[in-house]
Amino acid sequence: MMGLENVLDAIDWQAEYCWRNDAPITARVVAAQRAILDSDTLCGDYMRDWRDVRRDDAMPLRLAGGFHYLHLTWADPRLGGVYRGEVTAQADVDAILLAVLHDHDAQLLSWFDGPPQTNEAGRSAGIMAGLLWLAPRLGPRFALHEIGASAGINTMMDRFAFDLGGVKAGQADSVMSIVPEWRGPPPSDERVAITAITGCDIAPLDLRDPFAALLLKSYVWADAVQRMARIDAAVALAKERPPALDRADAASWVEAWLATPQETGETRVLYHSIVWQYLPQQTQARIETAMAAAGAAATAERPLAWVQLETNRETYRHELRVRSWPGDGAWTVLGTAHAHGAWVEWFGVPVRDS
Numbered sequence: 001m002m003g004l005e006n007v008l009d010a011i012d013w014q015a016e017y018c019w020r021n022d023a024p025i026t027a028r029v030v031a032a033q034r035a036i037l038d039s040d041t042l043c044g045d046y047m048r049d050w051r052d053v054r055r056d057d058a059m060p061l062r063l064a065g066g067f068h069y070l071h072l073t074w075a076d077p078r079l080g081g082v083y084r085g086e087v088t089a090q091a092d093v094d095a096i097l098l099a100v101l102h103d104h105d106a107q108l109l110s111w112f113d114g115p116p117q118t119n120e121a122g123r124s125a126g127i128m129a130g131l132l133w134l135a136p137r138l139g140p141r142f143a144l145h146e147i148g149a150s151a152g153i154n155t156m157m158d159r160f161a162f163d164l165g166g167v168k169a170g171q172a173d174s175v176m177s178i179v180p181e182w183r184g185p186p187p188s189d190e191r192v193a194i195t196a197i198t199g200c201d202i203a204p205l206d207l208r209d210p211f212a213a214l215l216l217k218s219y220v221w222a223d224a225v226q227r228m229a230r231i232d233a234a235v236a237l238a239k240e241r242p243p244a245l246d247r248a249d250a251a252s253w254v255e256a257w258l259a260t261p262q263e264t265g266e267t268r269v270l271y272h273s274i275v276w277q278y279l280p281q282q283t284q285a286r287i288e289t290a291m292a293a294a295g296a297a298a299t300a301e302r303p304l305a306w307v308q309l310e311t312n313r314e315t316y317r318h319e320l321r322v323r324s325w326p327g328d329g330a331w332t333v334l335g336t337a338h339a340h341g342a343w344v345e346w347f348g349v350p351v352r353d354s
Contacts, residue, residue, distance in 0.1 A: 007037060007050050007059070014060040018221065020316050021339045025085055026221040028093045029067055030060045035094040042105045046112055058116055058278075061219070066111030067097060069218035076100050083222045115278060116219040117205060119150035121230040122341015123273035123309050124157040125180045126320040128192070129164055129344060130307035133334055134267065135190035138303040138324060141266045142194050145257055147250040147287075148275025149199030151207045151216060152243030153234040158194040165346065176233040181343035184335065195266055200246040200253040207238035224340055250279060251286035258294045262302045267324075268294075273309040274318070274339070295325030309337055320344075321353060 011033045018027035037047050043063065050059055071079040078096050081087040087096065101108060131142055149155045161174040165182035167189045205212040213235050220227045246253060254270060262268055270291060276284065291306055298304040305324040312319050320334045331353035335346040 007047055008034065010050075011037070011060050014058070017316060021221075022342070023221040023223040024088075025083060025223045026064060028088070028090060029064050029082065029097065029222075031090055032094045032097040033060055033063060035098055036063070036101060039098055039101065041101055042109045043101060043112075046109060050112075059112070061116045062111050062114070063108060065116055065219045066108040067100070068220070068222055069111075069214070070100065070104060070108075071222070072214065072217060076104065085223075114203075117150050117216055118219050118274060119153045119205075119216055119231075119234075120220075120227060120273070120340050121153050121157075121160065121176055121234055122178060122180065122227065123337070124154045124160060125162065125164060125178050125341050125344050126309040126318075126335070126337045127154065127157065127271050127273065127307055128160075128162050128169055128178075129187045129346065130271075130320060130322045130334060131192045131194075131269070132164070132167065132169065132187040132190055133322060133350075134269075134305055134307075134324060135192050136188055138267045138305065139265060140191045140193050141263075142192065142269050142305075143196040143263070143266050144194055144198070144269050144271055145254070146197075146199035147201075147254065147270065147272045148278065149201045149204065149243070149245055151205035151212060151234070152199050152201075152238070152245040153207070153231075154273065155197055155199035155243035155245055156234065156237050158197050159237055164344065175236050176230065178341070180338070180341055182346065183343060184346035185348045187346060195263070198244040198246070198257075200248040200250060202247070202249060204245045204247055206242070207235050208242065221340070224342075226342075227340055249283070251283045251290070254287050255290045258290055264301050267303040267305055269305045269307055271307040274311060276308065276310045277313065292329065295323075295329045298325035300326060311339075 015027045015031040036044050070076050071083045082093055146155050159174055160170045160176045160178050161172050162169040163179040165186035167186050216231050295304050307322050309320050317336045319336055321331045323329050323331045333351040333353050337344045
C-alpha cells in the first residue's frame with residue numbers, strides 16, 4: 001500500500017482493515033469519522049488539525065474506543081442499535097454517531113490523548129506455537145520477557161490452557177482457554193516449560209482496577225464477543241496473582257535483562273504482539289542492536305530467541321516470526337494469524353524472511 005497522505009486516508013485505511021478482519025460494526029464506526037471530520041465539533045476540529053496520519057498512530061481507533069466506552073457504560077442508548085449490528089446503513093450510523101458526538105463532545109475529545117490499549121490474550125496462541133517450534137531446537141525451558149505488555153494479560157500466558165490444532169500446552173484447568181481455529185498441520189507437540197515470565201510497558205494498566213478492565217474492553221472491537229470474555233478471565237487470573245509487570249521504556253528494559261546472568265539450559269525469549277509498530281524508530285533500533293549483540297554471545301547452553309506476532313502493514317497479514325541464536329539469527333516466518341487470535345495459519349514449511 002502507498003503511505004497515508006491525510007486524515008481521510010487514515011480513516012479509510014482503518015475502516016478497510018476492520019472489514020478485512022471480520023469487524024463490520026467497528027468498520028462502520030470508523031467510517032463514520034468521515035462525517036465527524038466535517039462536523040462543527042471539538043472532535044472534528046481536533047481531527048482536522050491532526051498531523052500524524054501514520055497507520056501506527058491509530059487515530060481512528062482512539063475515537064472508536066471512546067464511542068464504545070459510551071456504549072459499554074450505557075451513557076447513550078442511541079448507540080445500542082449500532083453496536084448490536086441492527087443499524088447497518090452507513091448513512092444511518094453516521095447520523096447516530098454525529099448526534100451522540102454533539103452531546104458528548106468534550107468527553108470524546110479526551111480519547112485522542114493516547115494510543116489504543118489492545119491487550120489480547122488470543123494473540124498468545126502464536127507466541128506459544130513459536131515456543132513449540134523452538135523447543136526441539138533449543139530445549140524445553142524458556143524465560144519469557146514481553147515488551148508493550150499493556151495490562152500484562154499475555155505476561156500470564158504461563159497460566160493459560162492452549163489447544164493448538166489438537167496439541168495441548170499450558171495449564172489444562174485454566175480459566176483462560178486459548179483454542180483458535182487451526183489452519184494447516186499441527187505444531188510440534190514438544191513439552192514447553194515456562195520457567196519465568198515478565199513484562200514491561202511505558203504505561204501499564206492494573207487489571208485488578210475495574211476502570212482499567214473497562215478501558216481495555218472499550219478498545220476491543222465490538223464484533224468480538226469472545227474477546228470480552230477473555231478480559232474477564234484475565235481479570236480473574238490477575239486477582240489470583242498479578243502479572244510481573246514493570247513500568248519501563250522497552251529498549252532500556254530489554255538492555256537491562258540481557259545484562260543479567262542467564263541460567264544454563266534455559267532459553268531467554270523476547271516476545272511481543274502487535275506492539276512493534278507503536279515503538280519509536282530509535283527504540284526499535286536499540287532493541288535490535290541489543291538482541292544482535294546478545295545473540296552473538298549466545299551458546300547452546302544459554303540460547304536466545306525472539307518471537308513476535310506483528311502486522312505486515314503492506315499485506316494486512318499478521319505474521320508469526322521467530323529468530324534464534326546461536327546461529328545466524330535470521331527471521332523465520334512460521335505462519336500468520338488473525339489480529340485478535342480467532343485463527344492461526346501454520347505453515348508446514350517455515351519461510352526464511354528476506
